[in-house]
């Protein structure tokens with residue numbers, strides 16, 4: 001099969017490799033119908049994460065089950081499935097508490113920018129749709145495997161409720177999906193922080209009621225101005241940089257919540273500032289698996305359409321062009337068809 005490898009920063013190649021096979025009886029092999037490039041893949045692509053040896057890349061996927069191990073019972077060959085970027089058993093105490101990305105037996109799934117993928121712990125990890133979804137729903141279903149699930153978790157972690165005032169820091173695919181989540185959870189006011197016209201437009205389409213282009217202290221001042229001087233009830237941090245985290249903390253009202261889902265790079269939090277802010281923080285790798293059944297229903301019902309974040313679709317062989325377009329911010333998110 002063909003599979004995407006990262007050799008070094010800026011060097012993405014598609015290679016022919018042997019097809020994956022069942023290794024453990026809890027595995028499933030899926031034929032990838034759609035996969036994509038993640039904002040977090042760009043950390044490797046830009047050389048911000050240590051490069052290491054050439055390795056397969058890609059952790060977002062939707063596909064059709066091709067083969068299952070002897071102990072798999074929840075999915076069967078021929079079913080269309082979506083799963084999270086961490087495999088989880090679904091049975092340990094952490095999974096039962098809803099934090100499947102910290103499963104005691106979790107395994108990171110990498111190598112999905114390919115024709116086939118081996119998914120460990122298939123029963124706990126994969127969710128099948130009832131029947132084969134129609135083609136136009138595939139991008140939205142694919143988005144559930146990370147960005148939409150992650151945006152949803154940001155909103156849940158920040159305790160967005162009916163009537164809440166929400167600010168979203170970050171206008172990448174996750175930030176845009178966080179706007180959808182805030183709207184679905186009943187937020188009355190959703191302030192999207194973005195300075196790019198095309199992303200502002202999508203944020204508004206997804207439910208943002210206000211747009212703030214300012215950043216840093218000016219951005220905080222704008223949020224305060226829009227919220228009667230006190231800050232937002234819930235702030236969803238979808239970037240992971242020191243400035244964005246500080247902006248999130250300072251834009252939240254006392255007693256409010258920050259949900260942070262941007263993978264932190266160099267973020268330090270001042271304990272004294274946090275203490276006096278009265279702001280609660282919850283974040284981490286989103287337990288996407290917890291939300292999949294509900295989010296699949298919302299996509300199939302046509303209530304949400306997170307697939308709109310894909311503004312570039314390429315055949316797998318042109319994956320390098322997808323990385324380049326996202327790196328240069330010419331594309332929000334690139335979908336790949338193997």
Ligand SMILES: [Zn+2]
Pocket residue numbers: 038039040059060085146147
């Ligand atoms: Zn991702």
Ligand SMILES: [Zn+2]
Pocket residue numbers: 088089090091092093094095096100102103104105
């Ligand atoms: Zn578990």
